[in-house]
Amino acid sequence: MLNLNEFLAYGEEGYNLVPVWKNIKKTQISPISIYEALANKSYSYLFELSEKHEDKYRATYSIVGLPCHQRIEIKDYSIKVFDENNTPTYITDIPPLDALRQILASYRVPKIDQLPNYAGGLFGYFGFETTRLIEPKLQANTRKKTLIDLPDILQIVSQELIVVDHRNDLIYVIVHAKPTESQNFADANLRINQIISELEKIPYQQQANFSPSTTTDRTTWFKDMESHFPQLDFQMAVNKIKEYIKAGDAMQVVLSQSMSRPLKANAIQLYQALTSMTNTPYCYLMNVEDSHVVGASPEMMVSLHQNKLISHPMAGTRHRGMNQQEDDALKAELLADNKEIAEHIMLVDLARNDIGRVAKTGSVTVNNLLSVEYFSHVMHIVSEVSGEKMDGIDEIDVISSTFPAGTLSGAPKIRALEIIHELEPYGRGVYGGCLGYITWNGDINLAITIRTGLLHQGQLYVQAGAGIIDASRAEREWQETIEKNSMMMHAAYQAEQFSL
Template structure:
């Protein structure tokens, strides 16, 4: 894997964000890096491997002219089911432990880490505010706060924010209020997006957009495009980010970005090894 965002450049970007925080511009910025490599397998086989290695609640594959997305997203941007609007923000990540005890220790540390808790609460409040823009007065609530969700290579701190859509609002109002998700921009949204544009060496493209469905009754379910491989020609692109706050450690945030990409990279490698093995058998036959 190669990246235009070197560890040194990433660290410099983190320090720049922390200076913006000190100046009062922002509270948190989600900084991402993109890795790329040649792909010697099909998106379909990579997706099948990803389903085995890292099953996630908002998986999908999308073909579009010029590129294909293979997604194992764990994050819901928004769901509208009748009158009920819900979002499920993720903020706070640790790698999986090598043993059951280490896994438990990592989860306990994540749940009790003051930095992670403060960052998570801030982003939950941002989601509450966004849903409040299209919800009936007094209907916004948080039925689940700071639970741990486990995936193959990482664990996340997750909450559920819900509200009842106002009678005069519809699905398109909901998208306008919540997109893009606050967990992948930071807070406040507009200023953080300006800083992301300034500091990230490449445009995000489909990364941190949304994929999902809207039906004829106005119900919908949209993910956030993270943990996703974008394939264009023979090139594959994987982008992942970390939330930067005033006391973030640049090296730790850089490693978090790489940890989030591990499941996709493993799926690519497994699918390529499978294809090489099949070609070898074919030649012998």
């Protein structure tokens, strides 16, 4: 814990914002219960991180961002910065990502070793249309309409948060304050005590029991799904991509489709259902006024910690077996599939190139090439690409270099993005971008927004893609997008049944 003298000393050292905190012992109250009781309003979030232990991901940190109107919204080339009173200021004289860089630099916050790595900073998403702000060749394209009218980039300035440290059985309650006078320190501690008091009032609830549904039930429910890229049009687009590939324009293009249907359940119920049936490194729920982003992503786009860059390209999939013997057989089949291996190696090379643009020369390495990771329903081929950040490179440079992931675009990346813009009927919005945090000190941890739903005014939108290559069969690629959406739709079905 920080004392008053330490707090004021940070101000004398030039810092303009300081985290004040208290620890309490972790209880049996679940992070989603904490979120529901204390944070379930606009511009709040729950972000749960897990690390692999043997063949299973185990929770490390659950971060509850309390509601905060301070945020940055970027849409096309329009930049709005909202203050704590929800009043916007418009920035028009510099490019959007440079504006974001300047805003980050304006917060001078000390790194305190007693706190978790993420103890405040920016939290939010970079939607797929961020590509137009990064790649000059794409700026000539008119921004495509998205199905839901949200900012292309939304970043919450997170200054009040609760961090559950599962490894050390602690809960950190963190409130930031300006180190200019002692009253600010007193106010921060008063707010912390209020939050702790509210935490102690949360009743213990057993985890919701989502009973298995029958295939017949799910099939009937799925029939009400509306595709926003009809099957015939999608298959024609697949064939068009194959023509581009034969002409030498691209090696692979990831083509996606969005589907939607009404959902008689809320975002918290959807999150509970989704997280009860999957085991992934990232789970998240973000409240954006009348929309909620809910997801369980298996794939990191990029992380940066202590100058180490990491990316986890993931491509190549099989369903899980019924037992260990079946799992072993399916794993062997996957690793013997030349098409899957060739696609994965291509995407590893793309990740090496992306990381290499912001890493020190000679530092980029590929670790655990072609390893197989097991998730609740599927197994994937995963590799790790890492490097040491180059001097003079900041977090916005890292995001710009690695965005979007090659597994969501294709190769060569820029030409694949041009083809996606030409053929997909709508902008992708949140899907296919990334979501996560940027710390005050420039560390980042960003998940690719796949296996993610957008709940908007009682309608659930899901999206998935298929990597199109020369050997692709159009009908099979359509079916792959259906299969990739099945986990989210299964969770939606379960949430709806639970809410009745």
